[in-house]
Amino acid sequence: MQLLNSIYTRLAFNAMVTADHQKAVKYFLKLRKKRQEAMGTNHNLGLAYLAMEAYEKAEACFLRELELFGENYSRCKVLADLYYTTADAPKSLQFYQAAQRLEADQPDLATVKKRLAICMNADLFEKASSSRTLCKKGMQKEQAGEMDEALFCYMEAIKDDPTNILALNNAGACAQRQNDLKRAQNYFQQAHELSGFPAIAKNLKIIEAAFATGDI
Secondary structure (H helix, E strand, O other): OHHHHHHHHHHHHHHHHOOOHHHHHHHHHHHHHHHOOOOOHHHHHHHHHHHOOOHHHHHHHHHHHHHHHOOOHHHHHHHHHHHHHOOOHHHHHHHHHHHHHHOOOOOOHHHHHHHHHHHOOHHHHHHHHHHHHHHHHHHHHHHOOOHHHHHHHHHHHHHHOOOOHHHHHHHHHHHHHOOOHHHHHHHHHHHHHHOOOHHHHHHHHHHHHHHHHOOO
């Protein structure tokens, strides 16, 4: 059984890395059934649902993890991020405050503090909602191959919410495709400072390596 759990775990995380979130859900569900809700299983399943914008399912997973294992920084922050994304200012504020209280030395704590300020200001929170709409529009433009229009949408999204990590990362990717590596580096660096996501760190390293080797 341990070997099977290891296989499911590897397949689930590989699927997350390749953004095959449905496949990730499939294997995280298998893990949850076999491991009887071991620590982290619901959390990771919730992350996969969150990436699929299945917000109610993600919320159920995150709350179950919290119920089983209690508060810590990552459990409170992921709920705060979920409620921030779904425009629930009171709940987002509640869990960002809890995250800040529980941990004083996390690499993305600066993001928590910035979002606390946004949650406490109705105008800024409304702009954050607008930012997410602009980011989705940018993604549609990008899928259609309209890179200039996509980058413009991402830039406007960042203006409305400087903590919009997805918009920053996508803006960097657009700039990279346009061979504007200095701008790409700037966007990836901002996203990296706000988030510990490995994919963003990888994007930044690729650009930095290109500058270091002169392969630009």
